[in-house]
Amino acid sequence: MTEATRHTPGTPCWVSLMAHGLDATQEFYASLFGWEFSPGPAQLGPYVRALIDGKEVAGIGRLPADRHLPVAWTPYLATDDADATAEVIRSCGGTVGVGPLDAGDAGRLAIGSDPGGAVFGIWQVAAHRGTAVHGTHGTPVWNELLTRETSSVGKFYQALFDYEVEPAVSADFDCLTLRLAGRPVASLHGVGHALPRSRGSHWMTYFEVEDTDAAAHQVLDLGGHVVEQPRDGATGRLATVADPEGAVFTIVRSESS
Template identity: 35%
Template sequence: MKLDTPVPGGPCWTELGTSDLAAAQRFYGELFGWRCETDPRQEAGGYTVAHLGDAAVAALSPLYQQSQPVAWNVSFTVSDADVSARMIEEAGGKVLVGPMDVFDMGRFVVALDPADAAFQLWQARTFPGAGLVNAPGSLGWVELLTRDPARVKAFYTTVFGWTVNTSEHYTQWGVGGADFGGMIAMDDTFPHEVPPHWRPYFAVADVDATAAAALGAGGTAPTEPATLPDGLRIAVLRDPQGAAFGVYRAGDEK
């Protein structure tokens, strides 16, 4: 990811909704070296922030609704959550939650794009988002998996003003040309029951060792470690509760 701090339109945070918060803390703590701190306030609902050193890098939380899937979610920075929420609706998306204040930390929205991939908006106040990116154990890339790439490309460029860099095999999203993520068109190789979604990728020092550690801790590897044509080494993993996330070798970014 060419962005090293949260900027308007760029990804700023990722959080896991899980059916077993204690197990998730153990799994990711061992995998990435995260130190997890749960907000003690009752109204925070068990929201837990993961740190590397003093930097907040991600969050884990219980499922707040029965219909909520076990999954990682991605948040994007906006300067005005209310304005962006209206733009989402006007561009063919749907606002599910908010805009709402989260203590004094910021203003929050949960939305669906026109192909039903969930994503989040974050208008920062006292909390800007991830304090560390692109380093081992932290967020380094976000990827949209969708069955309607043309429609969502028009949607996200309208709502966020993203730049689009399309090669023969892959579409990349950017802010002012600084790429931070990509898009994969879901074809018939994806099971019908897998919905469109955003997937975070975390930087790691060794993809193969991380995948082996995940398997040893009860996870799975839907995409085993592989080297892409551009030299990037990646894997897609699932934690024991079923949440999918990617890892890539830090330093391979182009």
């Protein structure tokens, strides 16, 4: 288990889920990941922060009843200036749907989408520093963009945060790894027509688990479903699952764990 320090701009620093049933959603993730919860900023409406050993790992809020938005996990990228980054999002062909706005004394945020329509947040830290612990069961460990093709959207993210972009060595895969100071922080995966029509381009959050197969069975027992069965991947054993409201995420037992 490692604790987070300051996040370099462009680094995924937080993940948040907006759901309809806040209590039932908390129960699902408490059972699956061992999360406990504390109240979040009042400015965000009904909102809680998930904790492991008292350290913050993720957020869950309640969708307003009149907002017909998809229930999905959203990654937040660190920024030193949320307003300036929001302007770059707009100028590079993205949209800003929420903010920038202050979340009390926690920080300043905006939620936008890239030119392909994938939703993500930006977070300017103040009192709340973002995900505080990594590498243990129930913590977010990776974020991957699933999109049609990576070339144009890769340029968008490069313009936002000056990532170093490393393409996959294989001609069979349309994949880019985003790096900051040489360290991989996220990936972009072009899947062409395999992109689900119901979801479109979207970010996928990976959560570390102690046992991928056992966790996938537990998802089913808790009322969720398995989207892609457990399988061995390049970084460990993983499965794609969804919670009872349909929020899709990936669970992984990393090889280095």
